[in-house]
Amino acid sequence: MDRFAFLLKRPVQLIPVIIGISLITFILIQMTPGDPVRIMLGPKASQDAVDFIRARYGLDQPILVQYFYFVLNALRGDFGQSIIYRSPVGRVILDRIEPTLYLILYGLALSVAFTLALATAAARSRGRWLDQVVRLVCVGSVGIPSYFVGLMLILGFCLKFKLFPVSGYSPNFFDNLYHLFLPALTIAISVTPILTRNLRATFIQQMDADYATAGRSKGLSEGYIFSRHVFWNSLLPTVNLMGVVVSFLIGGTVVIENVFNIPGMGQALIRGVLTRDYFVVQAMTLVLAFGIVITNFIVDVVTVLLDPRVKL
């Protein structure tokens, strides 16, 4: 089981990364001009009121003192208060994490399904019209901004055919399969071409590999070679690429959340930055960083499972 020894090393390697990220975020957001208390109290507030609230949140202390208290509280599981919403940051994040997670996983599920179908179809009919169509669609759709895709889907499926709602997120898992279908499809439309091109190329490369030729010379059918050998040997690069795509999505769902009005992390993070809600930005950055670390970890595990030769 020494293949999985890295499982134990990873958490230890994580500690300096998290400290680095949190310190940099903390200093950057605090150095940006703009005062969250002013935003919260609004332009009509007196200076007295502003000073009173600043003191209440400890914002009148030096940055490093504030950071020290932040770390101390975070270790106890308290990420402080959102200045703008005047409620615990933990609560703000918990409310937001579920829609974003659901959206990303749903979008990925669709992307994986589409990618496997399209890449297999294209590779198996290499050079023929089906392959050309798939390649053309991939090249054509790679550059379309997701904002535009989302708007077009809304125009078509919501306003013209009235098949789906424009927005909505419900606490019910199955409801969301319906409500979040279009936003997930938007993700799939932006992710599938990238994954499909990659997987198709690997399929073709593997189909030309020596072991496939050897299989053919032994009289094995093309389908058998593909599903037994080529398919599994081709997954690795795409799994790695998917890790990159997920990391990108974790921060990049904000546009889609905006178009479909999903109350998720991306929306809240942007708002937090704009209103200088220090503690929200701080905690969200950590959560997102953590999400990316977990993603890479999963990719590592899957890589080891897929390829016994890999040692981490």
Add this chain to the structure above:
Amino acid sequence: MDRRSFLQTTAFAAGLATLPGLAFSARAADAKILRMGYGSDVLTLDPIKTVYGSDIMIQGLMFARLLQANADRSEVGPGLAEKWDISDDGLVYTFYLRDAKFADGSPITAEDVAFSYTRMRFQKDSAYAAPFQPLKEAKAKDAKTVVMTLDRKFTPFLTLTEIWNTGIVPKAAVEKMGDDAFAKAPVTSGPFKFVDWKPGDRVVLAKNEHYYRQGLPHLDGIEFRYVPDDNTRISMLQAGELDVNIGVPIARLAELKAAGFRADPETSSVTYELLINHSKAPFDNLKFRQAVSHGIDRKAICDTVTLGTGTPANSIFSPALNYFDKSLPVIQRDVAKAKALLAESGVSDASFELMVAAGTSDDEKTAVLIQAQLAEVGITANVAKVDPTSVWTRLIDGDYQSQINWWYNETRDPDNALRWCAWGAGDNKSYYTRYNNDEVNKLIEEGAGEVEGDKRGAIYAKIQQITVDEVAQVALYYPAWLNAYSPKVKDLILNIGLQFSEIDQTDLV
């Protein structure tokens, strides 16, 4: 995995993923729930902490006030107070309450009213105590009588008793829950009671069974939703997921009207202007300010930005205010005159930074127009896009030369407006312009103490004239509120004070 099972799995996965397209979730009908969408988030539900548009609108749905304004806010009539009287010296106001209850069924007493006013006026983190400076104390005389004492004659006082931060809150509940908890789940006194609030998503309200106006409201509830994207809000209205879209981009108004939505411009009290910093060169120079004022084509800016839904401004006063002086002409662009004024000013470096909040397309358009118009005069306006939070910080700190901005007034009384935008003695230094004119300050105090009538009007006309002559700000145009309503919504308008007038009479048919 053989080929067949692989293909089956793939097909199954793809099928499962598209399955939702075949599912339809039925929407609960029957209950009359008004769904409103707005581009700003709700931050607090406490009347005294409220400052932003979304929160101000919601206050009107949740809390009753001593007096109630009529639909166009031209006068105030009985609210929680059935009647009131004013002492001969104008310093003591006595309000007599009707029988009324909070949403939790407890009676609304004079003690609650005194508490609400004391809190709003004297609590340290009350966001908007400024207009109530003359209020010395609010006391309960008996269970149904409240006495408020002022330290000077103050004509606008009655109209102020119906603005958003004077909502009556229950003393017992606030003291028991504490401010922070109350701001998240308040016990209300108005037409609707609080049900749920998901920050960054929606506030849910339901009919208040204990509301003091018998048989009202008609609606069973309201959902106030945060939908930041303008286009998404419109799509949701078109798809029937919203009944009211608050804040429609001007360019899409006609399209919504054509599709059968009610989307007429509604009167606002907004003045859109170029704020200038009087404490810094070059705007500390009167002739330079006048050169800028005469070099700007207000009509062209108004037409371009509002597409005919606004009117060019003649002064910092909005036409929605009482005593607005119609006879004051709108300054017409005159390049020759502007050049002459510039030469007279003796300003050697005729350039300044024109700050706009990034992401506000109307402001950006306005800035580009001003830049082009002033270039012909020989004045260079360097447009700087700054993120909105930094804009506020720089305004407050006086670290700017000019900025595109707007403001609105809660009531039709000009006093409130002037203390906001031209009162150098105030907390916000004439809306951060640092304009401070002793004569204007004195006139503002006089106007506030003068009884309604011609004499009061003359004072305000004079203030308008002085602030135009001295270019306190460069007022550009008066825009309208632009909202769109589903044809199902009956009797709902947004009034000049950002309140949905008579929401208790609104109905869905």
